[in-house]
């Protein structure tokens with residue numbers, strides 16, 4: 151086999167897509183220190199790769215103690231929401247080339263929930279609020295003998311809010327939720343909306359009463375942070391407004 155010439159090797163190396171990117175990660179380990187601290191990692195990476203790929207490189211090749219959640223790696227499971235360059239995003243959906251890799255890229259845990267370690271937060275309060283709005287079909291009377299039918303228009307009414315993957319990017323971007331964590335938060339309201347506006351459901355009044363609470367929909371200050379943060383493109387603020395309107399008019 152012919153040995154490649156020096157020119158060819160240099161040309162190939164010049165065409166390499168890899169660049170060195172600094173990832174500045176906010177580390178926290180309660181077994182080591184009560185204080186969180188930033189740590190820099192230099193990663194050789196193709197800018198067309200995602201932040202999740204960089205986190206994998208760091209964990210597998212540089213520091214195995216780096217702790218974060220992820221599962222599907224394809225924007226479906228909702229487990230890898232984190233603050234990247236100060237904005238809530240899914241690490242598996244964020245391309246490095248889209249977030250100024252020439253400067254250090256900051257990565258930290260989402261806000262408003264207790265950090266357990268590094269990028270992992272305690273999701274229990276988030277899921278408790280989700281459970282509290284009864285995110286399941288409620289019907290009365292006997293079991294139907296056939297499928298519950300619904301018109302295309304009626305299905306369209308709550309189509310947007312069916313897309314939620316419970317990543318918490320919206321709730322943890324909300325200043326009201328940061329304040330005391332008592333507010334139900336956008337994600338719980340989105341999932342209540344999904345059933346309140348479902349023509350087959352008969353639990354709308356119950357859900358509205360749950361959200362007609364001092365920690366319910368009226369805490370929303372319409373800042374739109376939630377809509378900006380949602381990786382599924384759900385119009386979160388609009389859904390919250392629709393629930394508020396349903397509470398006033400009792401029409402849904």
Ligand code: SF4
Pocket residue numbers: 228313314315316317318319320321336337340379380381382383384386
């Ligand atoms: S509404 Fe969007 S941001 Fe909020 S939990 Fe659902 S998918 Fe995530």
Ligand code: FES
Pocket residue numbers: 219220221222223224225226227228229230240241242243
């Ligand atoms: S790892 Fe599942 S959404 Fe990112």
